[in-house]
Amino acid sequence: MGMLASLVSGFASGETLAAVRRARTAAIVYALAALTALCGLGFLIGAAYIWTAGRYGSMSASLGFAAGFLVIAGLILLVYHLASGARERRRAKQRGADLKAIGITAALAVLPTLFRGKGGLGVILGPAAALAAYAIYRENSKAGRDDRDDGEAR
Structure with a gap:
């Protein structure tokens, strides 16, 4: 106010x-x-x-200035092109951070409603348990693949 x-x-x-x-x-x-x-x-x-x-001489001067300005223009475009990759990576990283922040904010906003409902804790723990099980599965499947890669053909 x-x-x-x-x-x-x-x-x-x-x-x-x-x-x-x-x-x-x-x-x-x-x-x-x-x-x-x-x-x-x-x-x-x-x-x-x-x-x-x-x-x-005027012809040599004209050609020299033309070549000089064309080289400068090419260098400007080259620097811009090289810097655009870094800018795009920085934008992608910022987008990821923004989406993560929005997701966390949305989850925190929904938590009180979930805890008050009938399912409450089960609604949260069910997907969390599924994610944990999937993470364990992926970890074990990677370890199994590394053990089999000793040169044997299937």
Whole structure:
């Protein structure tokens, strides 16, 4: 309730509107600075081209700049492609953690209802016993397979 009162009082006092104006002004200033920096970078590239053209000729300078920019573009794409695999693994790991958290939360939310019902503990212990039996079966079947893999053909 205190958070809502703070938000309402912020709206009433105009503090929120002032913060939005400051953020908008900062965004405009940063956008203009970025645009100016890109123009400066363009003039630096133009100056480098003029110097290279004067030293090696305009055709050689054009081919050299074209090759340089194509190599840079290829490197950017290569780095992006290599990093995308790591990003996808990180997303998959996060999805798994999120699903596990949702499952645990759902189970904890249902537990009180299960304990109050007629079946109660049996509803929980039945599937738990089945999972334990399946885990024991898998463990024993792996051990049996390892013992038989001594080179004998069946």
